[in-house]
Amino acid sequence: MDWMLKDLAAGVPQTRHVIVLSADGLRMAQHGADTDTADRLAAACAGLQSLAGAVGAELPHSEGRMRLVVIEMDGGFFYLMAAGAGAFLAVLADEGVDAGLMGQRMRDLVIRIGEHLSSPPRHDGQTA
Numbered sequence: 001m002d003w004m005l006k007d008l009a010a011g012v013p014q015t016r017h018v019i020v021l022s023a024d025g026l027r028m029a030q031h032g033a034d035t036d037t038a039d040r041l042a043a044a045c046a047g048l049q050s051l052a053g054a055v056g057a058e059l060p061h062s063e064g065r066m067r068l069v070v071i072e073m074d075g076g077f078f079y080l081m082a083a084g085a086g087a088f089l090a091v092l093a094d095e096g097v098d099a100g101l102m103g104q105r106m107r108d109l110v111i112r113i114g115e116h117l118s119s120p121p122r123h124d125g126q127t128a
Helices: 002-011 035-056 099-117
Strands: 015-022 027-031 068-073 076-082 087-094
Touching (some): 002 027, 015 035, 027 035, 035 068, 035 076, 076 099, 087 099
Antiparallel strands (some): 015 027, 015 087, 068 076
């Protein structure tokens, strides 16, 4: 999977980090970030996807599932996209990134490897 994450980063200029994580915030794969950075971002993403789901549940015709969160900050953008059952794709990019191209490439990547990005739920600390 690493080469696919590298391909996303190479195909979208200004991409810094690409991370695949489980819904409970565990890093599954990474590109462009050291392990500590990837782990911190993955943990933050777990809270962000939960918050987005809670907000989405307030929409009358929503099931409360998060599809995409985009955060614009000083210096760049953060993208978090649902990527299979219990898995997410996260990207941190510099300010000059092409937001449309990033969204398209992330969707393409999720479609290409979506079944490989699913993470089974954990029960009592064990994978089901």
